[in-house]
Amino acid sequence: MSAQLQFRDVTLGYDRHPAVHHLAGDVAAGALLAVVGPNGAGKSTLFRGLVGILKPLSGSISLGGLDARDIAYLPQTADIDRGFPITVFDFVGTGLWRATGLFGGIGNAERKKIAAALAAVGLTGFENRAIGTLSGGQMQRLLFARLMLQDARLILLDEPFNAIDSRTSADLLLLVKRWHAEGRTILVALHDLETVRAHFPETLLFARGPVAWGPTEEVLTPDNLLVAMRMCEAFDDSAAACVADPQSRAA
Amino acid sequence: MLTAALITPFTDFEFMRRALAAVIALSLGGAPIGVFLMLRRMSLVGDAMAHAILPGAAIGFLLYGLNLLAMILGGLTAGFLVAILAGVVSRSTGLKEDASLATFYLASLALGVTIVSVKGTNIDLLHVLFGNILAMDDQTLLTVACNATITLIVLAVIYRPLVIESVDPLFLRTVSRAGTPTHLAFLALVVINLVSGFQALGTLLAVGLMILPAGIAKFWSRDISGMICTAVVSAIISGYAGLVLSFQTRIPSGPAIILVAALLYIGSVLFGSVGGVVRQLFPGRHLEA
Amino acid sequence: MRGLWLIVFVAALSANPVCAQDRINVVASFSILGDFVKNVGGDRANVTTLVGPNGDVHVYTPSPSDAKKNADAKILVVNGLGLEGWLPRLVQAAGSKAAIVTASNGIAPLKVGSEADPHAWQSVPNAKIYVANIRDALVAADPPDAAMFRANAARYLGELDALDAEVRAAIAKIPPERRKVITTHKAFAYFAAAYGIAFLAPVGVSTETEPSARDIAALIQRIKADKIPAVFLENLSDDRLVGRIAAETGAKSGGTLYSDSLTGENGPAPTYIALVRHNIKALTSALGN
Numbered sequence: 001m002s003a004q005l006q007f008r009d010v011t012l013g014y015d016r017h018p019a020v021h022h023l024a025g026d027v028a029a030g031a032l033l034a035v036v037g038p039n040g041a042g043k044s045t046l047f048r049g050l051v052g053i054l055k056p057l058s059g060s061i062s063l064g065g066l067d068a069r070d071i072a073y074l075p076q077t078a079d080i081d082r083g084f085p086i087t088v089f090d091f092v093g094t095g096l097w098r099a100t101g102l103f104g105g106i107g108n109a110e111r112k113k114i115a116a117a118l119a120a121v122g123l124t125g126f127e128n129r130a131i132g133t134l135s136g137g138q139m140q141r142l143l144f145a146r147l148m149l150q151d152a153r154l155i156l157l158d159e160p161f162n163a164i165d166s167r168t169s170a171d172l173l174l175l176v177k178r179w180h181a182e183g184r185t186i187l188v189a190l191h192d193l194e195t196v197r198a199h200f201p202e203t204l205l206f207a208r209g210p211v212a213w214g215p216t217e218e219v220l221t222p223d224n225l226l227v228a229m230r231m232c233e234a235f236d237d238s239a240a241a242c243v244a245d246p247q248s249r250a251a
Numbered sequence: 252m253l254t255a256a257l258i259t260p261f262t263d264f265e266f267m268r269r270a271l272a273a274v275i276a277l278s279l280g281g282a283p284i285g286v287f288l289m290l291r292r293m294s295l296v297g298d299a300m301a302h303a304i305l306p307g308a309a310i311g312f313l314l315y316g317l318n319l320l321a322m323i324l325g326g327l328t329a330g331f332l333v334a335i336l337a338g339v340v341s342r343s344t345g346l347k348e349d350a351s352l353a354t355f356y357l358a359s360l361a362l363g364v365t366i367v368s369v370k371g372t373n374i375d376l377l378h379v380l381f382g383n384i385l386a387m388d389d390q391t392l393l394t395v396a397c398n399a400t401i402t403l404i405v406l407a408v409i410y411r412p413l414v415i416e417s418v419d420p421l422f423l424r425t426v427s428r429a430g431t432p433t434h435l436a437f438l439a440l441v442v443i444n445l446v447s448g449f450q451a452l453g454t455l456l457a458v459g460l461m462i463l464p465a466g467i468a469k470f471w472s473r474d475i476s477g478m479i480c481t482a483v484v485s486a487i488i489s490g491y492a493g494l495v496l497s498f499q500t501r502i503p504s505g506p507a508i509i510l511v512a513a514l515l516y517i518g519s520v521l522f523g524s525v526g527g528v529v530r531q532l533f534p535g536r537h538l539e540a
Numbered sequence: 541m542r543g544l545w546l547i548v549f550v551a552a553l554s555a556n557p558v559c560a561q562d563r564i565n566v567v568a569s570f571s572i573l574g575d576f577v578k579n580v581g582g583d584r585a586n587v588t589t590l591v592g593p594n595g596d597v598h599v600y601t602p603s604p605s606d607a608k609k610n611a612d613a614k615i616l617v618v619n620g621l622g623l624e625g626w627l628p629r630l631v632q633a634a635g636s637k638a639a640i641v642t643a644s645n646g647i648a649p650l651k652v653g654s655e656a657d658p659h660a661w662q663s664v665p666n667a668k669i670y671v672a673n674i675r676d677a678l679v680a681a682d683p684p685d686a687a688m689f690r691a692n693a694a695r696y697l698g699e700l701d702a703l704d705a706e707v708r709a710a711i712a713k714i715p716p717e718r719r720k721v722i723t724t725h726k727a728f729a730y731f732a733a734a735y736g737i738a739f740l741a742p743v744g745v746s747t748e749t750e751p752s753a754r755d756i757a758a759l760i761q762r763i764k765a766d767k768i769p770a771v772f773l774e775n776l777s778d779d780r781l782v783g784r785i786a787a788e789t790g791a792k793s794g795g796t797l798y799s800d801s802l803t804g805e806n807g808p809a810p811t812y813i814a815l816v817r818h819n820i821k822a823l824t825s826a827l828g829n
Binding site: 051052053068072073075078079080081084085086087091094097098100130146150 | 412414417419420421424425426427428469472474475477
């Protein structure tokens with residue numbers, strides 16, 4: 001029930017400017033990895049590349065045989081139409097897509113799963129509410145519940161605890177650890193270094209390119225953090241083509 | 252007295268019975284599509300499509316003269332092309348759906364006008380192409396009925412991915428490849444409904460019975476399946492009442508149906524149980540918990 | 541300055557040795573008038589028509605080339621009586637110095653509601669007045685050819701007399717109680733008044749108005765009550781509506797009657813006389829026993 005990721009010298013970016021520059025390395029199966037870095041470091045870009053929304057500018061990412069349905073992704077800002085007339089129950093139920101497909105019915109077994117997921121995030125009793133009536137924190141918990149139902153082997157969470165209260169964060173963190181205990185591979189991008197130090201055994205410190213990668217205590221040293229902070233946030237419009245880019249070498 | 256007004260027009264005259272049948276078929280097919288159009292902010296696509304089909308109809312006219320079938324097939328082809336191109340462009344670039352559709356339909360319309368003027372006659376092609384609900388012959392009734400059937404079947408198939416795609420497209424994109432085919436199938440349904448609606452009933456009715464019932468439904472239901480049911484029912488009621496109105500007064504039938512729908516809409520805006528103005532102004536005593 | 545160019549242009553034209561000198565340029569607003577002018581003008585007149593065969597003169601949209609035709613013309617022949625609503629702006633835009641001849645001057649207009657019914661050419665006696673007006677205008681504009689114009693006109697008027705007699709004879713053969721028909725276009729009032737056949741129609745004077753259910757129901761009841769034998773289609777409008785009415789009343793569908801336009805060269809009504817002959821043949825075969 002686990003997967004292995006390989007970053008093969010991958011560069012991801014926008015308009016030829018790299019946001020993830022020459023990342024190489026492996027993520028072991030069943031790992032719980034925190035991805036840490038300043039704003040604009042490229043964490044979201046990395047996740048988009050993993051999910052397949054963004055194609056690499058060079059290099060590649062191997063998902064160790066997983067396909068799209070084995071990956072669950074929680075983006076930082078979800079483009080969800082909150083005005084859409086759908087209930088909490090139905091919305092969470094879409095997480096069962098992998099099992100039900102186009103026509104599969106939502107029978108008793110599925111209903112129980114949905115109820116369990118809602119209970120796990122503390123949203124029991126909200127089943128018939130329209131999603132537009134939920135608060136930010138409730139919405140985030142709803143997305144977690146959907147994620148649960150997806151039963152995925154690789155879970156990507158991009159800044160999942162932004163803008164929610166500490167009690168909710170704590171509850172959701174427990175869920176994450178439970179998933180980890182079930183053997184899933186989990187990558188979480190986050191800011192809060194205390195949380196990382198407290199709960200995450202492995203960290204990738206990231207600032208456009210890898211700064212440090214390994215056990216958390218070794219990675220989150222003051223020196224490493226200083227290097228990461230010095231990363232330049234803006235793209236350089238006058239930058240030349242990257243020498244290490246295989247395309248430019250061929251040219 | 253009331254029965255005379257409400258029932259006898261239909262028992263006495265076959266064209267009224269046929270008109271009612273057509274309106275029911277149109278409601279069954281068009282109203283659910285209209286609900287999705289409204290939720291996806293594509294409510295003006297009907298008018299855009301009415302113009303977009305012109306080059307197809309024009310080419311049919313150029314090749315085969317005033318042959319209705321040729322013009323309809325041409326119109327369908329043009330409509331599909333515009334809808335699908337617009338859909339593909341909005342999915343693969345940052346351009347939003349409404350802008351994408353607008354650019355394609357304008358180009359299409361200009362092309363159509365050019366083609367017609369090359370032939371040198373001034374017949375208002377679109378006028379010839381658009382029908383009238385009081386003129387339902389067997390062939391047109393069959394077309395409208397087939398339309399409704401195809402629409403309901405396809406909608407049933409794509410319902411789940413369509414809903415997901417409308418509420419959280421990124422999620423669908425990450426778990427499935429059904430997003431793009433669903434979207435294009437939906438656009439195809441829109442085109443089929445519109446083109447055959449135009450041809451049978453004229454633009455006003457075809458578009459009106461899609462969009463107005465969706466607007467009405469929004470004020471009575473919080474859930475999409477409830478909205479679809481309400482939309483279908485209000486479309487049928489509007490059709491029926493509109494036909495009766497057109498029968499008792501001199502109002503033309505298409506506008507009469509739409510006027511009734513508009514009245515229902517205003518009533519819903521004011522008194523609807525979900526977000527109606529009156530409910531907002533007078534919410535009643537609040538609950539204990 | 542513009543006048544100077546016009547003079548140069550006309551001089552250049554008349555310098556052509558092959559053309560008969562002073563071929564007068566005449567523009568006719570639509571095909572039927574064009575036919576009249578050709579018959580009177582012979583080869584001394586260069587006739588162009590704005591709304592060509594199978595065109596709809598009620599809703600015509602002029603193009604820049606029409607403005608050019610107008611600018612070159614010496615005489616512009618129009619129907620008047622409100623038929624060419626689009627014409628005044630075209631004339632103004634073209635800056636034409638052409639003399640405008642209203643062919644319908646001198647006829648006794650019939651009314652539709654509060655407006656005049658423009659289809660005066662439908663009665664052959666009126667057509668003769670049209671021809672006379674056109675002849676007088678040509679004579680005034682091109683005196684050297686007056687004798688020719690008068691001779692052509694006299695010959696053509698003779699043909700029209702014969703046509704009128706034909707029509708009356710044909711109608712006399714129809715039993716009086718069967719002299720009533722349905723068409724889609726209220727364009728035959730003058731024919732009805734001149735020859736005694738009643739024409740009933742479900743839509744208004746132009747091809748744009750939409751009927752109400754009450755209008756159609758009233759028409760169906762009238763057809764059944766008066767035992768009207770036949771329904772006719774006009775070459776532009778919604779034949780499905782007429783077909784529906786025919787189906788519901790048991791009336792016979794009589795084919796097409798031509799009213800506002802000639803057909804092309806290969807059609808059944810390439811000239812005015814052919815048009816009237818076609819119409820009367822269709823009427824007699826549908827209404828006769």
